[in-house]
Amino acid sequence: MEPGPGPVGSPHRAPTLCSIESVPSREVRVRVAIVGSGLAGLAAAVDLVDAGHQVDLYEARPFMGGKVGSWEDPDGNHIEMGLHVFFFNYANLFALLRKVGAIENLLPKEHTHLFVNRGGDLRELDFRFPIGAPFNGLKAFFTTPQLDWIDKLRNALALGTSPIVRGLVDYEGAMKVIRDLDRISFQQWFTSHGGSLHSIERMWNPIAYALGFIDCEAISARCMLTIFMMFASKTEASKLNLLKGSPHRWLTGPILEYIEARGGRLHLRHRVTEVHYLDPGAKAEGEGPRSAEAPHVTGLTLGTPEGEKRVEADVYLAACDVPGIQRLLPEAWRRFPEFDHIYQLEAVPVATVQLRYDGWVTELGDDPGAASRRRDLSQPAGLDNLLYTADADFSCFADLALASPVDYRKPGVGSLLQCVLTPGDPWIPRKVEEIVEATDAQVRALFPSARDLTLVWSNVVKLAQSLYREAPGMEPFRPDQSTPVSNFFLAGSYTRQDYIDSMEGATMSGRLAAARILGRPVALATNDAVPAGVA
Numbered sequence: 001m002e003p004g005p006g007p008v009g010s011p012h013r014a015p016t017l018c019s020i021e022s023v024p025s026r027e028v029r030v031r032v033a034i035v036g037s038g039l040a041g042l043a044a045a046v047d048l049v050d051a052g053h054q055v056d057l058y059e060a061r062p063f064m065g066g067k068v069g070s071w072e073d074p075d076g077n078h079i080e081m082g083l084h085v086f087f088f089n090y091a092n093l094f095a096l097l098r099k100v101g102a103i104e105n106l107l108p109k110e111h112t113h114l115f116v117n118r119g120g121d122l123r124e125l126d127f128r129f130p131i132g133a134p135f136n137g138l139k140a141f142f143t144t145p146q147l148d149w150i151d152k153l154r155n156a157l158a159l160g161t162s163p164i165v166r167g168l169v170d171y172e173g174a175m176k177v178i179r180d181l182d183r184i185s186f187q188q189w190f191t192s193h194g195g196s197l198h199s200i201e202r203m204w205n206p207i208a209y210a211l212g213f214i215d216c217e218a219i220s221a222r223c224m225l226t227i228f229m230m231f232a233s234k235t236e237a238s239k240l241n242l243l244k245g246s247p248h249r250w251l252t253g254p255i256l257e258y259i260e261a262r263g264g265r266l267h268l269r270h271r272v273t274e275v276h277y278l279d280p281g282a283k284a285e286g287e288g289p290r291s292a293e294a295p296h297v298t299g300l301t302l303g304t305p306e307g308e309k310r311v312e313a314d315v316y317l318a319a320c321d322v323p324g325i326q327r328l329l330p331e332a333w334r335r336f337p338e339f340d341h342i343y344q345l346e347a348v349p350v351a352t353v354q355l356r357y358d359g360w361v362t363e364l365g366d367d368p369g370a371a372s373r374r375r376d377l378s379q380p381a382g383l384d385n386l387l388y389t390a391d392a393d394f395s396c397f398a399d400l401a402l403a404s405p406v407d408y409r410k411p412g413v414g415s416l417l418q419c420v421l422t423p424g425d426p427w428i429p430r431k432v433e434e435i436v437e438a439t440d441a442q443v444r445a446l447f448p449s450a451r452d453l454t455l456v457w458s459n460v461v462k463l464a465q466s467l468y469r470e471a472p473g474m475e476p477f478r479p480d481q482s483t484p485v486s487n488f489f490l491a492g493s494y495t496r497q498d499y500i501d502s503m504e505g506a507t508m509s510g511r512l513a514a515a516r517i518l519g520r521p522v523a524l525a526t527n528d529a530v531p532a533g534v535a
């Protein structure tokens with residue numbers, strides 16, 4: 001057996017602890033093994049190294065970051081798992097980025113949501129207004145040309161009778177009502193409150209697809225209304241940022257540097273294949289009463305490029321995705337409902353297509369000036385924001401050469417469109433060339449002015465299991481970060497936290513898990529903590 005990270009045999013080991021009673025934490029240097037280096041694992045690691053503990057992150061993939069992972073191909077093209085936008089309501093992720101000195105890596109975009117319809121028809125949901133939330137939101141919905149007047153009035157009826165109104169004076173009370181709406185879909189809720197199917201199609205479906213990769217009929221009302229609640233209560237919450245470049249350079253890179261500077265370690269290509277444990281309660285039928293003593297993890301087996309290894313720690317945190325945790329948990333633990341429920345959760349497929357052109361695709365003008373701007377590779381032109389569409393198989397997309405220029409703009413070429421294909425189901429089995437051809441054709445239908453541009457490079461990343469499916473009725477199956485196994489904890493955006501499966505949700509789950517491990521009260525940042533100044 002390979003010695004585990006940290007001081008094996010040290011008098012400070014705490015082999016039977018449930019959580020680290022951490023005062024004074026630096027006197028008890030506990031070894032924590034974290035499975036998974038997504039944002040949940042990284043966020044937990046930051047809090048644990050801050051508390052003076054020895055952290056080792058074990059990551060199955062050759063790169064860190066999980067669903068927000070990225071890498072560079074041999075030709076210098078930056079590739080990522082998916083298009084990532086950062087809303088200003090990401091209080092916990094922003095606090096983390098401030099701590100590691102990376103907040104400046106976010107590029108705020110204009111406070112307007114852009115819908116591109118077939119034929120180059122651009123419509124806005126424009127939140128720019130001298131008066132803040134909720135009035136900027138009301139103004140946005142009342143003036144958007146994406147919907148006609150009847151749809152707008154029906155929208156107003158639905159939103160006006162929603163818990164969001166209560167939330168303006170009683171946030172927690174409204175969130176309680178919203179949590180209870182987990183049992184129905186957003187479409188059920190919206191249409192039963194007077195909303196129209198036409199606005200679902202033209203506006204809410206692209207937004208639902210962008211948030212959860214499923215449509216309004218499939219997504220829970222809780223999920224959508226949670227976000228609306230945040231947007232309504234804070235002016236900047238609905239404003240978004242993109243990173244200045246690749247996540248591994250500007251997001252997860254600085255977080256890892258912070259962890260490593262405090263003694264933490266990341267082990268890539270280290271897949272945990274088995275959890276070893278002692279389980280006094282695991283008696284076979286007829287062997288007498290089960291012991292009430294909780295199971296206790298004693299080590300992990302890992303598959304690595306150097307062969308199989310075994311490591312030991314004092315505390316274990318599984319910060320996996322849904323398929324990862326379902327594979328990792330020992331079968332015998334399913335006798336605990338907390339673990340068994342995890343197998344009710346599903347993950348949704350998604351595919352991300354990158355298309356590079358020899359000009360600026362989202363420069364929409366048809367006049368000669370626009371035509372020459374479209375061709376001028378020395379000077380970027382077009383829409384520098386996240387773009388939604390109801391008229392393509394991708395729900396949202398962006399020109400990263402404009403929106404995240406540091407790594408994605410390349411000399412001598414133009415737009416790099418990154419398109420998120422949702423629902424992903426039909427695309428996973430299809431050939432890369434077919435996916436590229438279909439996506440390129442749909443881009444040209446949205447931007448006819450780009451018909452003469454040539455597609456010069458493309459890439460497809462398929463994720464057969466990505467976000468957990470935020471379908472109605474799933475909330476009760478999401479596990480807490482503490483588990484029935486005394487020294488085993490869970491993190492990951494699918495675990496219980498009050499936001500959606502997102503970078504913020506992952507960060508929250510990691511912070512919650514670290515607090516449980518440290519035996520400290522949970523101190524999550526709230527939306528109120530997002531200072532207006534950063535907008």
Ligand SMILES: Cc1cc2nc3c(=O)[nH]c(=O)nc-3n(C[C@H](O)[C@H](O)[C@H](O)COP(=O)(O)OP(=O)(O)OC[C@H]3O[C@@H](n4cnc5c(N)ncnc54)[C@H](O)[C@@H]3O)c2cc1C
Pocket residue numbers: 035036037038039040041058059060061064065066067068081082083084085086270271272273319320321324325328350352420463466467491492493494501502503504505506
């Ligand atoms: C295409 C796409 C677009 C997205 N867009 C946005 C967006 O715009 N805004 C937003 O906020 N969120 C977005 N998200 C969601 C966001 O990326 C995730 O919610 C978040 O990154 C999840 O983090 P996590 O740490 O919980 O899980 P993950 O990132 O999935 O990390 C889990 C890690 O555990 C590792 N692992 C699993 N099993 C093992 C094992 N046995 N041994 C070792 N390692 C293991 C995995 O390899 C992985 O690295 C998007 C996701 C995708 C896929």
